[in-house]
Amino acid sequence: MRNLIILGGGYGGLRVIQKLLATNNLKDVNITLIEKEPYHSLKTEFYALAAGTVADKHLRISFPNDVRLELKFETVTEVILEKQKVVLGTGENLNYDELVIGLGCEDRYHGVPGAPENTLSIQSMRRSRKTYQVLQGVKPHGTVAIVGGGLSGVELASELKESRPDLNVMLFDRGKNILSMFPPKLYNYVTDWLIEHDVKIINEANITKVERDVLYNHGKPIPADAIIWTAGIQANKIVRQLDVEKDSIGRVQVTKHHQIPGYEEVFVVGDCAALNHAPSAQLAESQAEQIAMLLTKKWHGEPFPNEMPKIKLKGVLGSLGKKHGFGLMGEKALTGRVPRVLKSGVLWMYKHHSGY
Numbered sequence: 001m002r003n004l005i006i007l008g009g010g011y012g013g014l015r016v017i018q019k020l021l022a023t024n025n026l027k028d029v030n031i032t033l034i035e036k037e038p039y040h041s042l043k044t045e046f047y048a049l050a051a052g053t054v055a056d057k058h059l060r061i062s063f064p065n066d067v068r069l070e071l072k073f074e075t076v077t078e079v080i081l082e083k084q085k086v087v088l089g090t091g092e093n094l095n096y097d098e099l100v101i102g103l104g105c106e107d108r109y110h111g112v113p114g115a116p117e118n119t120l121s122i123q124s125m126r127r128s129r130k131t132y133q134v135l136q137g138v139k140p141h142g143t144v145a146i147v148g149g150g151l152s153g154v155e156l157a158s159e160l161k162e163s164r165p166d167l168n169v170m171l172f173d174r175g176k177n178i179l180s181m182f183p184p185k186l187y188n189y190v191t192d193w194l195i196e197h198d199v200k201i202i203n204e205a206n207i208t209k210v211e212r213d214v215l216y217n218h219g220k221p222i223p224a225d226a227i228i229w230t231a232g233i234q235a236n237k238i239v240r241q242l243d244v245e246k247d248s249i250g251r252v253q254v255t256k257h258h259q260i261p262g263y264e265e266v267f268v269v270g271d272c273a274a275l276n277h278a279p280s281a282q283l284a285e286s287q288a289e290q291i292a293m294l295l296t297k298k299w300h301g302e303p304f305p306n307e308m309p310k311i312k313l314k315g316v317l318g319s320l321g322k323k324h325g326f327g328l329m330g331e332k333a334l335t336g337r338v339p340r341v342l343k344s345g346v347l348w349m350y351k352h353h354s355g356y
C-alpha cells in the first residue's frame with residue numbers, strides 16, 4: 001500500500017481528494033487528509049462571516065465520507081522532507097510515500113510594529129469569527145479601519161456597511177487607487193460605489209504603527225474601535241520554514257509538475273506554491289486537478305507529460321454588498337448586478353458540487 005498524505009483540506013487539498021476518489025482504479029493507495037478544522041471552509045466568503053451577513057454554518061462543508069479516505073483533524077507542526085515525515089501537534093509522526101502540501105496562507109504585516117497583535121483578520125475561519133464578534137460589539141457610530149484596498153478589503157468594507165450602516169468605515173490603501181490590479185473602469189466604479197455608501201477611502205496611506213485601538217497613517221494617530229488587516233499575504237508558516245527555494249512571500253518554487261525540486265514525491269498546491277498568477281481559489285483548484293492527474297500517472301507507472309496544459313482561469317468576481325459587484329472576465333470589465341449574480345451562482349455551484 002502507498003501512503004498519500006494531503007496537508008490542508010482547503011480549495012486545493014479538497015479538489016485533489018475529489019479528483020482521486022472519482023477515479024475507479026484507485027488501488028493500493030491510502031489517502032490521509034490532515035486538516036485542523038473538521039470541515040472544508042469557504043474562505044472566499046470570510047468577509048461576509050466577519051461582517052455578520054452570513055452564518056458560520058453556511059461556510060462549512062463536510063469532507064467526503066469514503067472508505068478510501070482517512071480524515072485526521074489535527075494540526076501539522078512540521079514537515080521533514082528528508083525523512084518523508086509529517087509531525088502533528090499531538091507529537092505523532094506520519095510517514096508518506098507522496099505528499100501534497102495545501103496549507104494556504106496567512107496575513108503578511110510588512111514589519112509594521114503592533115500590526116500582528118492589534119489587528120483583526122479574515123484569513124482563517126477562527127479569526128473571522130473573532131472579527132465578527134468584535135465588529136458586532138463596536139459602539140453605535142464607532143469607527144472601523146480596514147487596512148488594504150484589495151479584493152478582500154473592498155468586499156469587507158462594503159458588506160460591513162450593509163450590515164452596520166451606522167459604522168464609520170475607513171479603508172486605507174497604499175496605492176493611488178484601491179484595487180490597483182484592476183483596470184480603471186473597475187476601480188473607478190468601486191470607488192464611486194464606496195463613496196456613495198459612505199465608506200471613507202484613504203489613498204496613498206502608509207501605516208507605520210498599530211496600537212490597541214489606534215493606527216498611525218504617515219505617523220499620524222487615528223483612533224478606531226476595530227482595525228482589520230487585509231494588506232497582504234504570505235505562505236503558511238510550515239511552508240515558510242521549509243529549507244527549499246521560495247519567493248519573497250515564502251511560497252515554494254515548484255517544477256512544472258508542481259513538485260518541490262529535489263523532492264519529487266512532494267507536490268505543493270494553491271497559496272503555498274509560487275505560480276505566475278495571483279493566488280486564488282480557482283487557481284488552487286486548477287492546479288489540484290493537474291496534481292491528481294500526475295499522481296494517478298505515477299501510481300500507474302506512466303510518464304509525466306513533457307508539457308503541462310496551461311492553467312486557464314475564468315476571471316475574478318467581487319461583491320459590493322448583496323446586490324452589486326464587479327468582475328473581470330478576460331479583458332471584459334463587469335459592474336453592477338450581473339457580476340454579483342454570477343458570484344452567487346459560482347458559490348452555489350461550488351457548494352452543490354462539494355456536497356453541501
Ligand SMILES: Cc1cc2nc3c(=O)[nH]c(=O)nc-3n(C[C@H](O)[C@H](O)[C@H](O)COP(=O)(O)OP(=O)(O)OC[C@H]3O[C@@H](n4cnc5c(N)ncnc54)[C@H](O)[C@@H]3O)c2cc1C
Pocket residue numbers: 007008009010011012013034035036037040041043044045046047074075076077102103104105122123151152236238269270271272279280281282283284317318
Ligand atoms: C476574504 C477573501 C476573499 C477571497 N475571495 C476570492 C474569490 O472571490 N475568488 C478566488 O478565487 N479566491 C478568493 N480568495 C482567495 C482564496 O480564498 C485562496 O486563494 C484559496 O483559499 C487558496 O486555497 P488553498 O487550498 O491554497 O488554501 P486554503 O483554502 O486556505 O486551505 C488551507 C487549509 O489548510 C488548513 N491548515 C492551515 N494550517 C494548518 C495546519 N498547520 N495544520 C492543519 N491544517 C492546516 C486550513 O484550515 C485550511 O483548511 C479570497 C480570500 C479571502 C481571504
